[in-house]
Amino acid sequence: MAELVAVIASTHHPFYYRASTATGADRPGFADEWVRKVEAFRETLSRARPDVLVMVGSDHFHQLWLDNMPQFLVGKAPFYDANFYNEEREFGLPRMLLKGQEDLSAYVLREGLDAGFDLAFSNELRIDHSITCPIITLRPQNDLPIVPVYTNIFAPPLPQPKRFVQLGRTIRQLVEAWPSSQRVAVIGTGHLSLELGGPRQFGPHGPDPEFDRKAVDWIAGGDIEKCLGEVTLESLHLPGNATHGFMDFMLMMGVAGEGQRADYVDTYDLFHTMEAYFTWYPGGAW
Amino acid sequence: MSRYLLDKFLYTVDRDPSLVERYREDPAGTVAWWEETQANRILNCCAGESSTWLAFDDVERDALASHDYVKLFELGAHPFLTLTLFIGMFERDHGPLEFQKEYARRLAHFSLPYPDIST
Numbered sequence: 406m407a408e409l410v411a412v413i414a415s416t417h418h419p420f421y422y423r424a425s426t427a428t429g430a431d432r433p434g435f436a437d438e439w440v441r442k443v444e445a446f447r448e449t450l451s452r453a454r455p456d457v458l459v460m461v462g463s464d465h466f467h468q469l470w471l472d473n474m475p476q477f478l479v480g481k482a483p484f485y486d487a488n489f490y491n492e493e494r495e496f497g498l499p500r501m502l503l504k505g506q507e508d509l510s511a512y513v514l515r516e517g518l519d520a521g522f523d524l525a526f527s528n529e530l531r532i533d534h535s536i537t538c539p540i541i542t543l544r545p546q547n548d549l550p551i552v553p554v555y556t557n558i559f560a561p562p563l564p565q566p567k568r569f570v571q572l573g574r575t576i577r578q579l580v581e582a583w584p585s586s587q588r589v590a591v592i593g594t595g596h597l598s599l600e601l602g603g604p605r606q607f608g609p610h611g612p613d614p615e616f617d618r619k620a621v622d623w624i625a626g627g628d629i630e631k632c633l634g635e636v637t638l639e640s641l642h643l644p645g646n647a648t649h650g651f652m653d654f655m656l657m658m659g660v661a662g663e664g665q666r667a668d669y670v671d672t673y674d675l676f677h678t679m680e681a682y683f684t685w686y687p688g689g690a691w
Numbered sequence: 692m693s694r695y696l697l698d699k700f701l702y703t704v705d706r707d708p709s710l711v712e713r714y715r716e717d718p719a720g721t722v723a724w725w726e727e728t729q730a731n732r733i734l735n736c737c738a739g740e741s742s743t744w745l746a747f748d749d750v751e752r753d754a755l756a757s758h759d760y761v762k763l764f765e766l767g768a769h770p771f772l773t774l775t776l777f778i779g780m781f782e783r784d785h786g787p788l789e790f791q792k793e794y795a796r797r798l799a800h801f802s803l804p805y806p807d808i809s810t
């Protein structure tokens with residue numbers, strides 16, 4: 406059976422690429438420390454020596470739209486083109502091409518359907534910064550095949566938070582039961598408190614530092630039940646109108662398991678949002 | 692109220708560089724052209740199978756035609772779509788983050804609960 410060698414949860418700040426590659430007067434003051442933190446985080450994946458990455462993210466109205474919006478979608482393609490014109494325009498993100506792992510995609514689709522998730526699929530998924538940002542930060546050589554899993558955290562009506570946790574638990578079960586000798590890492594990205602297009606956007610910190618503090622504690626401690634006890638679809642509007650992306654962190658808590666403390670936790674308080682990085686090693690810390 | 696159509700306008704314009712420029716330079720003309728020729732186009736479907744029933748109401752049409760992102764927020768347009776498109780059109784005219792912060796200031800009179808964005 407396949408081995409789940411790392412579970413990684415992270416924010417996906419689209420400005421990292423531009424900030425980390427800027428030079429001279431264009432380089433922001435926070436860039437060097439940000440790079441240092443990201444490179445330390447990257448090492449937590451490198452040391453797990455994965456063969457394939459299952460990557461959880463969300464389309465930002467790039468390919469998926471309100472005329473046909475899946476709640477959970479698995480990519481099943483040999484390759485994935487990546488990043489879109491408006492991400493190039495606003496964030497300076499490069500166009501990318503990622504290799505797919507179709508066998509694992511097919512397996513997750515078949516077994517995921519049988520496990521009770523009516524998964525959508527795509528044979529021509531183009532992925533956006535929710536998945537390319539963690540490639541840029543965690544695996545910049547872009548040498549591993551991926552299985553993308555998209556969630557809807559964006560276009561109401563949304564699945565309930567518990568459904569994200571349940572999908573995370575199922576992804577773990579499927580990966581560990583996959584008849585393969587490959588080493589699998591599951592990487593997912595979401596948000597802490599975040600406001601986009603509203604009155605609390607682009608402040609000196611995230612819109613709700615108190616929520617961020619609690620959220621980091623929940624994730625770091627694997628405290629799924631406490632998190633589910635406090636977080637609802639309605640309550641997630643309070644810390645910022647884009648905070649429903651936190652449910653992708655809850656999905657990753659489901660992958661990591663109830664009560665499983667993260668082996669690596671780091672945060673970085675930037676303008677507009679707080680960065681957060683977590684790694685679990687299911688087989689024990691390296 | 693056709694919140695879906697508001698979002699469809701923002702979505703289809705934002706993903707097309709030529710339309711972003713056209714909407715920046717001629718908002719009223721672009722909205723009129725788009726409603727006449729594009730509003731009923733079913734995305735991912737051939738042109739011959741278009742819809743027949745989609746149209747803006749006057750308030751929506753005026754908000755789009757005047758680049759009034761405050762009104763669009765009030766109408767429940769998806770804030771990510773609105774922000775992204777307006778950054779694409781107007782950030783270039785301002786210093787770093789100036790446009791984004793001014794955008795927030797102009798929405799400062801809104802408090803929770805924000806307008807419903809479901810379509």
